[in-house]
Amino acid sequence: xxxFFKTWEGLLLVILIATxxxxxxxxxxxxxxxxxxxLFTLSIEKAIVALIMTYVIISAEIDLxxxxxxxxxxCVFGSLISGGWNPVMAxxxxxxxxxxxxxxxxxxxxxxxxxxxxxxxxxxxGFRGFARVxxxxxxxxxxxxxxxGLARDPLVGPLPFSIVLFIVLLVILGYxxxxxxxxxxxxxxxxxxxxxxxxxxxxxxxxxxxxxxSGVIAAAAGLLYAARLSSVRGDAAYGFExxxxxxxxxxxxxxxxxxxxxxxxxxxxxxxxxxxxxxxxMNIDGHRQTAVIGVLLICSVLVPxxxxxxRVFFSRPTQAPAKAAGSGAAPTRVE
Amino acid sequence: xxxxxxxxxxxxLRLIALAIVLVLLILFxxxxxxxxxxxxMLNRIATSAALFLPVAIGQALVVITRNVDLSxxxxxxxxxxxxxxxxxxxxxxxxxxxxxxxxxGGCFGAINGTLVSYGRVPSIIVTLGTLAIFRALLIEYxxxxxxxxxxxxxxxxxxxxxxxxxxxxxxxxxTVALALAAALVFGIALSRLRSxxxxxxxxxxxxxxxxxxxxxxxxxxWAFVLSGAMAGLGGFMFLVRFGNITVGxxxxxxxxxxxxxxxxxVxxxxxxxxxxxxxxxxxxxxxxxxSLLRWQVISEFWRDALLGMLIIxxxxxxTFMTRSFTRLRAKKDV
Numbered sequence: 001x002x003x004f005f006k007t008w009e010g011l012l013l014v015i016l017i018a019t020x021x022x023x024x025x026x027x028x029x030x031x032x033x034x035x036x037x038x039l040f041t042l043s044i045e046k047a048i049v050a051l052i053m054t055y056v057i058i059s060a061e062i063d064l065x066x067x068x069x070x071x072x073x074x075c076v077f078g079s080l081i082s083g084g085w086n087p088v089m090a091x092x093x094x095x096x097x098x099x100x101x102x103x104x105x106x107x108x109x110x111x112x113x114x115x116x117x118x119x120x121x122x123x124x125x126g127f128r129g130f131a132r133v134x135x136x137x138x139x140x141x142x143x144x145x146x147x148x149g150l151a152r153d154p155l156v157g158p159l160p161f162s163i164v165l166f167i168v169l170l171v172i173l174g175y176x177x178x179x180x181x182x183x184x185x186x187x188x189x190x191x192x193x194x195x196x197x198x199x200x201x202x203x204x205x206x207x208x209x210x211x212x213x214s215g216v217i218a219a220a221a222g223l224l225y226a227a228r229l230s231s232v233r234g235d236a237a238y239g240f241e242x243x244x245x246x247x248x249x250x251x252x253x254x255x256x257x258x259x260x261x262x263x264x265x266x267x268x269x270x271x272x273x274x275x276x277x278x279x280x281x282m283n284i285d286g287h288r289q290t291a292v293i294g295v296l297l298i299c300s301v302l303v304p305x306x307x308x309x310x311r312v313f314f315s316r317p318t319q320a321p322a323k324a325a326g327s328g329a330a331p332t333r334v335e
Numbered sequence: 336x337x338x339x340x341x342x343x344x345x346x347x348l349r350l351i352a353l354a355i356v357l358v359l360l361i362l363f364x365x366x367x368x369x370x371x372x373x374x375x376m377l378n379r380i381a382t383s384a385a386l387f388l389p390v391a392i393g394q395a396l397v398v399i400t401r402n403v404d405l406s407x408x409x410x411x412x413x414x415x416x417x418x419x420x421x422x423x424x425x426x427x428x429x430x431x432x433x434x435x436x437x438x439x440g441g442c443f444g445a446i447n448g449t450l451v452s453y454g455r456v457p458s459i460i461v462t463l464g465t466l467a468i469f470r471a472l473l474i475e476y477x478x479x480x481x482x483x484x485x486x487x488x489x490x491x492x493x494x495x496x497x498x499x500x501x502x503x504x505x506x507x508x509x510t511v512a513l514a515l516a517a518a519l520v521f522g523i524a525l526s527r528l529r530s531x532x533x534x535x536x537x538x539x540x541x542x543x544x545x546x547x548x549x550x551x552x553x554x555x556x557w558a559f560v561l562s563g564a565m566a567g568l569g570g571f572m573f574l575v576r577f578g579n580i581t582v583g584x585x586x587x588x589x590x591x592x593x594x595x596x597x598x599x600x601v602x603x604x605x606x607x608x609x610x611x612x613x614x615x616x617x618x619x620x621x622x623x624x625x626s627l628l629r630w631q632v633i634s635e636f637w638r639d640a641l642l643g644m645l646i647i648x649x650x651x652x653x654t655f656m657t658r659s660f661t662r663l664r665a666k667k668d669v
Contacts, residue, residue: 126643291471294464
């Protein structure tokens with residue numbers, strides 16, 4: 001157990017407890033169950049997408065189009081509802097649209113060989129464009145009450161559907177990532193895609209599966225966003241990709257792939273939400289909150305690096321022979 | 336044909352392909368839009384591309400070193416607002432203003448560069464953070480005001496109409512000349528200057544670059560400083576082009592600049608790319624945007640959807656062509 005606090009997840013847990021304690025000290029009502037649920041529902045869509053983004057980034061790719069897929073799904077839903085469709089059918093179609101969007105991304109990335117940063121950047125513009133085409137500058141509301149209640153009305157105990165979905169997805173995706181062969185493949189691909197291919201991993205197939213999942217989950221999150229606001233517009237979920245990626249990277253997932261854990265991502269989601277919630281209770285406006293999270297993101301990588309530097313500096317005598325023999329590249333780790 | 340293929344460097348083949356795509360695009364829109372091939376349209380596209388070109392140049396320098404700068408959009412916005420506000424109080428005159436933009440931008444770029452090079456934090460994380468931080472600075476500073484050119488010296492409002500020279504009904508606007516001059520300077524530097532070649536060395540193989548005695552940290556640091564300075568020039572363009580600056584200034588420039596340079600053949604994984612490509616890529620994307628905007632057949636809402644698809648198609652075509660050209664060359668060599 002002692003070793004746990006030296007890991008990234010342990011550090012995140014300490015930060016989380018510190019944030020929650022600070023919040024509770026400043027604002028007494030912070031620790032009530034209702035406030036914690038409220039805080040969670042406010043950004044639940046981002047948290048849900050962050051879970052699958054963990055897969056994408058561990059496989060050493062990126063999906064910048066998630067927020068646009070969220071917007072697209074929400075807009076498809078809006079236009080189907082205003083066209084008089086059955087809401088359940090409309091939801092099914094939206095999820096299918098998400099899957100198609102994911103498959104579309106995967107096609108360019110795995111078969112054509114376009115870097116994912118470029119392909120999903122283009123579709124960040126493209127999918128958002130399609131969302132705008134559907135609704136132009138109309139706003140659509142008048143969804144059924146049960147739909148609007150998905151992010152609000154208690155379903156299991158005090159938890160609304162959106163939080164239940166988050167927990168279910170977390171359990172499934174966490175299990176698959178850490179305890180199944182599929183999860184191992186994701187890590188192997190992220191570590192070294194060439195090696196994975198030579199050792200018989202069907203990298204294209206695994207990546208396609210990840211992107212399709214990413215599309216479906218983003219679409220589901222887009223629908224929850226529409227439910228929470230009880231309305232959709234062409235700019236639904238605009239700019240969410242940055243927050244989602246921040247949550248994943250802060251969780252200790254390496255941007256170069258191959259490293260990370262679901263536990264870290266969940267802790268970082270909780271930290272980000274608690275920080276935002278605490279700052280809102282202290283009347284700090286949204287943009288300052290985002291800046292604080294930006295600083296936190298940079299520090300999360302910078303501080304451990306600097307610590308390493310300090311450690312190397314103070315253990316220099318033992319370091320010297322290794323350095324003379326070494327390449328002179330990155331400092332050798334002193335254990 | 337084969338011998339021609341042997342002589343032309345793959346990098347240049349890519350540029351030729353890009354130029355062909357651009358010409359085809361212009362010919363296509365000429366059949367669709369009335370008065371398309373007119374000096375007025377040319378001016379419109381040129382001034383639009385001039386606004387984005389400096390940012391794309393800076394982005395290209397960073398991407399060549401195998402990094403990315405996502406903070407440029409926020410930086411353009413902050414500098415445009417901050418300097419606009421300053422100009423309301425002190426009239427610096429055009430030259431000093433541009434210098435101030437470049438220096439301020441360079442200072443902000445140095446923050447990114449320090450964190451990436453000496454803090455060893457991946458650039459995507461640093462600039463994702465500073466994207467949020469610079470934008471927050473702007474919002475904090477602006478106090479949700481909007482500044483207009485009315486409060487600034489008169490030359491600011493006149494600057495976009497200023498022409499360097501006029502040939503017939505075509506005139507080369509000052510802003511276009513500035514952007515082209517920046518591209519020319521960096522283009523010559525990238526192909527001729529030893530210190531600029533280091534950008535490619537670091538980007539194509541960081542370990543080898545270090546082994547051969549290149550201080551890769553310093554090279555990456557300076558790439559970010561220059562990217563910041565170019566974002567500063569972009570901020571100046573933004574200020575003079577749009578009369579009023581709000582907190583939303585420069586939003587999305589980072590994504591646009593990345594797509595422009597990628598269309599222009601800069602490898603997103605570093606190590607290759609040319610200034611001519613960056614100019615062509617920027618012109619291509621802006622021609623597309625402006626033409627789609629004026630195309631009667633489609634509504635304005637289709638613009639982004641088509642733009643995204645066309646960017647991906649352009650990159651795919653480029654990937655295919657480069658791959659098959661390389662294969663053809665390899666066959667010949669055997």
